[in-house]
Amino acid sequence: MSMLVLKSQEFRKERESGWRELEELISIVQTIGIRSLGNADLERLPLLYRAALSSLSVARSIVLDRALVAYLDNLALRAFLVIYSRPMSIAESLREFFARSLPRAVRSIRWQVAIALFALALGIASGFALVNHDEGWFSVMVPAGLAQGRGPSSTREELLRVLAAQPQASAALATMANYLFSNNTMVSLLIFGLGLAAGVPTLLLTFANGLVLGAFMALHLHRGLLGQFTGWVSIHGVTELGAIVLFAAAGLKLGELVLFPGRYTRADALQLYGPTTGEVAVGGVLMLLVAAVLEGVFRQLIADTNVRLSVALASLLLWTVYYALTGRRETA
Amino acid sequence: MTAAVPTVADPVGRVARRRRYLMTPEGVPLLIELPDPGERLVAFLADVCISFVAAILILLVGLLIGGFLARGAGPLAFTLPVTLLMAFLARNAYFMFFELRWAGATPGKRMIGLRVIDRRGGPLRPGAVIARNLTRQAEFFFPIELLLITKGWLWSTWDVVLPGLWLAGMVAVILRTPDRLRAGDLIGGTMVIAIPKKVLLEDLARQTQQFEFLPQHLEAYGIHELQVLEEVLRQPHNADTARLYLDIRGRIQRRIGWDRPVYDRDTETFLRDFYTAQRAFLERRKNIGEERRDKFYRG
Numbered sequence: 001m002s003m004l005v006l007k008s009q010e011f012r013k014e015r016e017s018g019w020r021e022l023e024e025l026i027s028i029v030q031t032i033g034i035r036s037l038g039n040a041d042l043e044r045l046p047l048l049y050r051a052a053l054s055s056l057s058v059a060r061s062i063v064l065d066r067a068l069v070a071y072l073d074n075l076a077l078r079a080f081l082v083i084y085s086r087p088m089s090i091a092e093s094l095r096e097f098f099a100r101s102l103p104r105a106v107r108s109i110r111w112q113v114a115i116a117l118f119a120l121a122l123g124i125a126s127g128f129a130l131v132n133h134d135e136g137w138f139s140v141m142v143p144a145g146l147a148q149g150r151g152p153s154s155t156r157e158e159l160l161r162v163l164a165a166q167p168q169a170s171a172a173l174a175t176m177a178n179y180l181f182s183n184n185t186m187v188s189l190l191i192f193g194l195g196l197a198a199g200v201p202t203l204l205l206t207f208a209n210g211l212v213l214g215a216f217m218a219l220h221l222h223r224g225l226l227g228q229f230t231g232w233v234s235i236h237g238v239t240e241l242g243a244i245v246l247f248a249a250a251g252l253k254l255g256e257l258v259l260f261p262g263r264y265t266r267a268d269a270l271q272l273y274g275p276t277t278g279e280v281a282v283g284g285v286l287m288l289l290v291a292a293v294l295e296g297v298f299r300q301l302i303a304d305t306n307v308r309l310s311v312a313l314a315s316l317l318l319w320t321v322y323y324a325l326t327g328r329r330e331t332a
Numbered sequence: 333m334t335a336a337v338p339t340v341a342d343p344v345g346r347v348a349r350r351r352r353y354l355m356t357p358e359g360v361p362l363l364i365e366l367p368d369p370g371e372r373l374v375a376f377l378a379d380v381c382i383s384f385v386a387a388i389l390i391l392l393v394g395l396l397i398g399g400f401l402a403r404g405a406g407p408l409a410f411t412l413p414v415t416l417l418m419a420f421l422a423r424n425a426y427f428m429f430f431e432l433r434w435a436g437a438t439p440g441k442r443m444i445g446l447r448v449i450d451r452r453g454g455p456l457r458p459g460a461v462i463a464r465n466l467t468r469q470a471e472f473f474f475p476i477e478l479l480l481i482t483k484g485w486l487w488s489t490w491d492v493v494l495p496g497l498w499l500a501g502m503v504a505v506i507l508r509t510p511d512r513l514r515a516g517d518l519i520g521g522t523m524v525i526a527i528p529k530k531v532l533l534e535d536l537a538r539q540t541q542q543f544e545f546l547p548q549h550l551e552a553y554g555i556h557e558l559q560v561l562e563e564v565l566r567q568p569h570n571a572d573t574a575r576l577y578l579d580i581r582g583r584i585q586r587r588i589g590w591d592r593p594v595y596d597r598d599t600e601t602f603l604r605d606f607y608t609a610q611r612a613f614l615e616r617r618k619n620i621g622e623e624r625r626d627k628f629y630r631g
Contacts, residue, residue, distance in 0.1 A: 003539065003540055003541075004537075004541060004608055004609060004612045005612070006537050006608070006611060006612045006615060007615055007616075007619065008535075008537075008611070008615055009535055009537055012535060016532070019532065020532075050358065053356065053358055053360045054360075056360060056362075057360055061618075062615060062618065062619060063615070064555055064558060064559070064611050064614055064615050064618070065535060065536070065537070065562065065611070066559045066562055066563075067532075067533040067562065067566065068532070068533075068535070070530060071530050071531070071532045071533070073362065073363045074527070074528075074529070074530040075530075076360070076362055077354075077362045077363070077364060077527060078527060078529070080356055080362060081435070081436075081447065081449065081527070084356075084357070084453070084454070084455050085435045085436060085447075085449060085450070085455055085456050086435055086455065087432070087433050087434055087435040088432045088433070088435070088456075088458060089432075089433075090429060090432055090433065093432050093458035093461075094458070096458050097458045097459055097462060101457070101458070101459045102459070105459070185469075185470070189467075189470040193470075193515075270518065271451060271452070271518075271521060274518055274519050274520075274521055275457070275459065275460050275463065275519070275520055275521035277519065278459070278460070278463030278464075278467070278519035278520050278521075279459040279462075279463060281463065281466075281519070282459065282462050282463050282466055285466055
């Protein structure tokens with residue numbers, strides 16, 4: 001019979017109780033929640049976590065018992081997640097997102113927003129100028145699905161009928177739900193995602209969106225309906241175009257990261273700034289939802305062009321103030 | 333920031349998951365494991381089933397109430413839009429709710445033992461959770477929907493090919509990125525990891541030994557062989573392991589030149605004692621900076 005002293009065995013004997021205690025606390029937090037811990041336990045948790053990290057470092061260098069190292073790896077990771085990756089309250093997360101993250105993310109890419117706005121404005125101006133000059137351009141620029149029979153051959157009365165209100169609740173709901181699943185979101189996400197191709201498709205799609213709007217405006221101008229049309233389209237259009245601008249700006253940021261990753265590799269640059277663009281895109285989706293409600297419900301209920309225009313102006317003002325001013329304070 | 337760790341097959345033959353290091357704010361790299369695509373698929377399908385059932389229940393209750401309130405007003409007009417709205421909510425709100433509330437786990441993920449974490453080791457941000465889940469809509473649900481509503485499989489080729497290509501591309505993103513990231517993970521800055529709970533196993537090293545090994549007996553093997561022996565000794569005992577023990581004992585005896593007799597009934601004791609002595613020896617050597625990785629080590 002002989003006795004061998006193993007450093008790793010001594011090490012385990014010394015520290016095991018701390019690991020067991022930490023394990024106990026982790027399972028309480030994971031099953032019942034962190035609120036169930038008393039003050040003493042709450043103070044112990046980070047201390048035990050750091051002790052486990054130090055145990056792990058030591059174990060990696062002196063212990064050859066694989067099971068022990070694997071256990072410590074697992075324990076440290078679970079403690080790490082308990083401490084750094086807390087469950088979030090839904091209300092608090094939403095508040096945090098809307099009151100800080102989203103407007104900050106949008107402000108952080110303000111130059112891309114400016115470029116996207118410019119591309120959109122250029123599209124509107126071009127579409128307007130071309131159709132104003134020759135209505136034949138209309139059918140070239142506006143896809144049949146969007147035109148829905150409207151075109152150079154439409155009379156004033158036909159166009160006016162579309163612009164009138166249809167106060168039917170069920171129709172409104174159907175429009176709205178339909179809207180959620182229509183290609184709108186898909187196209188917008190495409191504008192965003194294609195930003196990865198150096199941002200060129202993003203700019204083109206944004207420009208094309210502007211073209212369609214400009215073409216419609218010229219068509220209605222020729223029939224003396226520009227005022228009514230602007231009211232009809234802008235009550236939700238301001239919000240919808242705002243969403244498209246956000247998607248485009250986020251897409252342009254992606255394109256910029258791909259073209260000029262700076263001192264990072266492309267993958268690292270995307271990893272660093274990708275979440276910001278993702279947040280902006282989420283803001284875009286939510287704006288599309290708001291636009292859907294405005295189009296589906298309010299436009300059907302409000303027939304008066306002046307009221308429609310005021311709603312549009314108010315929405316423009318609100319979005320601008322929201323994105324420009326919210327969440328500027330450094331707290332929290 | 334994560335860094336790749338070479339994938340090692342388990343000594344006993346199981347293929348280990350892919351591994352990465354995740355740096356904590358304290359500066360200690362933690363070993364994390366990536367789930368197989370199959371595990372993620374199972375978790376995802378479980379979540380889809382649960383949320384689907386929940387949506388149908390909510391819808392039934394809603395219809396009952398709605399039908400009761402709007403008696404005679406034709407509840408059918410509301411059915412379709414409400415159904416679509418519920419589907420939209422179930423698909424998005426379900427995932428977001430649980431990933432926020434349960435810190436990166438959904439019921440399906442919890443079942444399989446998966447978690448969503450921030451790729452840089454920071455806290456999981458609400459924006460990231462919302463982004464990675466809304467993206468799923470465009471990644472998988474839209475194209476699948478397009479495929480389902482296609483009426484003619486034979487004559488509308490593009491209706492099938494385009495969503496199909498899109499889906500294939502999205503799956504390719506998962507399989508081709510080193511960290512098995514979904515497009516939503518790329519945008520949200522997140523990744524999915526597997527954390528099975530591990531228990532602390534007993535120490536195989538014995539306090540007292542019946543067999544005494546001399547330093548020259550212990551120079552034949554390195555850390556790799558020691559840990560293979562550990563795996564074998566940790567397997568549950570049965571007739572197969574008994575035979576395996578005998579075989580291993582024979583090999584060890586020959587290799588280290590052990591000339592004294594060992595009874596068959598002492599086989600396990602011999603192996604445990606050898607394990608203890610070998611570990612003590614290798615740990616001492618490691619302590620003075622001499623890491624004997626395996627039996628091919630030449631000082």
